[in-house]
Amino acid sequence: MKQVPGKKRPAPEASEAEVPWRADAAVVTRRAAARLRAGHVWVYRSDVTAIPEEALGAEPPALLPVVDAHGAMLGTALYSPASEIALRLVSTEAIASEAEWLHVLQSRMRAGIAARRSVLAGAETNACRLIFSEADALPGLIADKYADVIVLQLLTKALDNDAVRIVATNVLKEELHPAVIVERPDARIRELEQLSVALDAAPLYSRGGTRGEPELQTEFLLNGLRFHYDAAAGQKTGAFLDQRENYAAAARYAHGEALDVCTYQGGFALHLARACSRVTGVDVSRAALEVAEKNLEANEDRIKIEVDWVEANAFDLLKDWSQAGTQYDTIVLDPPAFAKTKRAVEGALRGYKELNLRAMKMLRPGGVLVTCSCSHHVSLADFTAVVAAAAGDAGRRVRLIERRGAAADHPVVLTIPETEYLKCLICEVS
Numbered sequence: 034m035k036q037v038p039g040k041k042r043p044a045p046e047a048s049e050a051e052v053p054w055r056a057d058a059a060v061v062t063r064r065a066a067a068r069l070r071a072g073h074v075w076v077y078r079s080d081v082t083a084i085p086e087e088a089l090g091a092e093p094p095a096l097l098p099v100v101d102a103h104g105a106m107l108g109t110a111l112y113s114p115a116s117e118i119a120l121r122l123v124s125t126e127a128i129a130s131e132a133e134w135l136h137v138l139q140s141r142m143r144a145g146i147a148a149r150r151s152v153l154a155g156a157e158t159n160a161c162r163l164i165f166s167e168a169d170a171l172p173g174l175i176a177d178k179y180a181d182v183i184v185l186q187l188l189t190k191a192l193d194n195d196a197v198r199i200v201a202t203n204v205l206k207e208e209l210h211p212a213v214i215v216e217r218p219d220a221r222i223r224e225l226e227q228l229s230v231a232l233d234a235a236p237l238y239s240r241g242g243t244r245g246e247p248e249l250q251t252e253f254l255l256n257g258l259r260f261h262y263d264a265a266a267g268q269k270t271g272a273f274l275d276q277r278e279n280y281a282a283a284a285r286y287a288h289g290e291a292l293d294v295c296t297y298q299g300g301f302a303l304h305l306a307r308a309c310s311r312v313t314g315v316d317v318s319r320a321a322l323e324v325a326e327k328n329l330e331a332n333e334d335r336i337k338i339e340v341d342w343v344e345a346n347a348f349d350l351l352k353d354w355s356q357a358g359t360q361y362d363t364i365v366l367d368p369p370a371f372a373k374t375k376r377a378v379e380g381a382l383r384g385y386k387e388l389n390l391r392a393m394k395m396l397r398p399g400g401v402l403v404t405c406s407c408s409h410h411v412s413l414a415d416f417t418a419v420v421a422a423a424a425g426d427a428g429r430r431v432r433l434i435e436r437r438g439a440a441a442d443h444p445v446v447l448t449i450p451e452t453e454y455l456k457c458l459i460c461e462v463s
Contacts, residue, residue: 058098059084059120061111066101069122070109072448074167076110076120088112095191096134098127109134111172115227121172121189134199138171142204145169145176149442153178153425160253160260161442162274163205167451168444176205177274180253181212181260185237188219191370193228202237213247214238215264227325250329256281258303259331261324273300275439276367276405279457280304282435283403286459289362292395294347299325299340299367300400301403306336309363313341315350348384364392365403372408381408382419393431396462404432409454416456424462435459 061069065080069180071265071404087094093114099107109128110120128134145164163183164176173189183205186344187193198216205214208210215236218228239247249264255277262272284304293302296314298321300416306312316322322342329340343350347368366388396402406416411435424431438445445453 037149049329055100055104055106057085057087058095058104058106059088059112060099060102061107061120063102066105066107067110072446074110074172074449075118076122078117078119081119085320088114089311093190095124095131095194096128105137111189113190113226115190116225118395121167121191123170127339135196136228138174138430139200141169141171142174142201143208144276145248146169146204146208148367148444152268152440153223153440157257157275160255160256160262160272161277162442163209163442165452167441167449168446174201176201176448178209178211179264179271179272180251180383181209181250182251182253183209183214184406185214185216186219187216187228188222188226190226190228191225196239206238208428211238212240212251212266213249215247217248217264217355231418241275250460254302255300258307258314258335259328260298260300261327261331263324266320266324269338273297273329275443275455276457277442278298278440279405279437280405282437282457282459283365283401284308284364286401286403286434286461287363288401289397290360291363291365292361293365293367294351294390294392296325296342297321297367299328301367303328303332305337305365306340309338311339313343314341315347317346319344336428348387351395355391355394360370360395360397362397363401363403364396365405367403367405368393370408372410378408378415379412381411382415385411385416385419386423386426389420393423393427393429393462396429398463400462401434402458402460403461404458404460406456407454409451411456413453413456415454417458420458420460430463432461432463433458 043448059081060083062080062082063078065076096109097112099110108122108125110122113119149161149163160179162177164174164261166172166175173184173192177184181251213236236247251262253262280300284307287308288306289310291305291309291312293314295317296302299314302312302314322344325342372378373383392402439455
């Protein structure tokens with residue numbers, strides 16, 4: 034057993050001498066042990082006091098037993114030597130071998146897919162998140178289905194191996210029979226976790242085998258609307274499936290002239306277009322707006338009103354338009370995550386307040402505001418308070434109609450707050 038560099042071995046407590054130390058286990062602080070026992074699954078590097086010798090080698094083990102300062106077993110974790118989240122618990126029991134772990138992986142993937150069958154059962158939607166990392170007890174594993182294309186993400190070092198890829202690919206093939214399965218690493222996480230997969234790696238599976246290039250583009254359905262998908266482009270795995278139910282909810286209340294701020298590829302805008310007289314979508318990315326226009330064209334049989342796209346910075350545009358007296362009946366605010374770290378929360382709250390303040394000033398009496406935050410570091414309470422503060426500064430009476438989160442295929446685990454990252458408030462502004 035070696036101490037983590039820069040860490041002192043914790044002083045023995047009265048009962049520690051009675052419990053034999055496990056030389057193969059990672060030792061964590063009392064704070065981390067309490068966190069795991071309370072149901073979370075993360076252990077930060079700063080809370081690991083000692084790790085086994087083998088974990089310091091060139092090829093560290095994927096799994097490590099985890100014990101507290103007394104040697105009491107806490108479970109088995111995926112080990113990420115380069116990450117700030119060094120350990121991610123996958124079981125409160127010992128997992129004795131790689132074969133046992135792969136069996137657990139397979140079983141949990143099948144359970145996750147089974148839980149989403151109802152989302153895919155109707156004719157209106159054929160895209161959803163199949164596996165949602167910690168929420169499906171598979172930290173670092175994400176799988177999304179877009180029609181007949183499945184995108185897999187393996188976001189931790191412990192999952193970055195051929196055995197995991199083979200098991201994951203086989204489960205997805207057997208359960209869903211897709212045309213293609215492609216792995217799409219997140220570039221930022223790939224660097225942080227020191228993952229091996231190149232961003233241009235070949236598909237994990239193609240129904241056509243090695244004959245010709247696999248088709249990575251398709252059209253998928255959300256709530257009866259068609260959306261273009263390209264597995265080699267876009268943010269996250271390529272689209273924002275977590276807003277699916279919020280798209281439909283926004284359309285239920287939307288009316289009149291509508292503005293969709295940070296529209297990306299037109300998700301909210303196209304849903305609003307089925308309820309409003311005119312829609313304008315704003316985004317800073319020209320590439321995203323070009324896809325939004327493709328999506329509009331794909332739905333020309335269902336959308337008969339005028340939809341405009343404006344390439345602009347949301348803050349600058351809303352400031353100019355609010356000062357000019359521009360008004361709308363419905364406004365959606367769906368900005369990217371403003372707070373990717375805890376240190377960024379204060380600035381994020383200022384940003385959310387500014388956007389909501391400008392939007393409220395631009396809404397006609399009786400207007401609808403749909404405002405979102407996908408920053409998991411910003412709590413629902415803090416986000417709600419910011420929207421309320423904006424209402425006070427704008428001199429508007431704002432009534433909360435619905436408080437919403439991510440779609441059902443992005444489940445929340447109550448003991449893991451990070452799984453409840455998306456907040457959506459639907460309000461009436463008078």
